[in-house]
Amino acid sequence: MLAVVVVMVVIVVIAGLVAAYVAYPHRGEQMPGTPWLGDAMAKAADAAPLLPAEDDEMYDLRGDLEESERRH
Structure with missing residues (x-):
């Protein structure tokens, strides 16, 4: 019971830190009140x-490819 x-x-402390962040x-x-914590x-x-941003390469979010390159 004590372990629970x-x-x-x-869990509540971690959730509070995430909410504060x-x-x-x-x-x-x-x-x-607590600028040192921030x-x-x-x-x-x-x-x-950080994970590298791969979405712009995979889904062509830049829009700088020519029409022939988009088909392949």
Whole structure:
């Protein structure tokens, strides 16, 4: 029973951190009351690796190909 309570508390804390990140640092704003937490979240987000954008190559979102290249 104690393990379930501890896991649920951890889940709620993680969900709260995600909500706080989306509400403030993700939009480029300072968190009120705890600016150090917003700075730490922004640094962690900047350090996280990103996947390369493949959609523009796969689906030709740039629109710079000629008609003959689009058919192949």
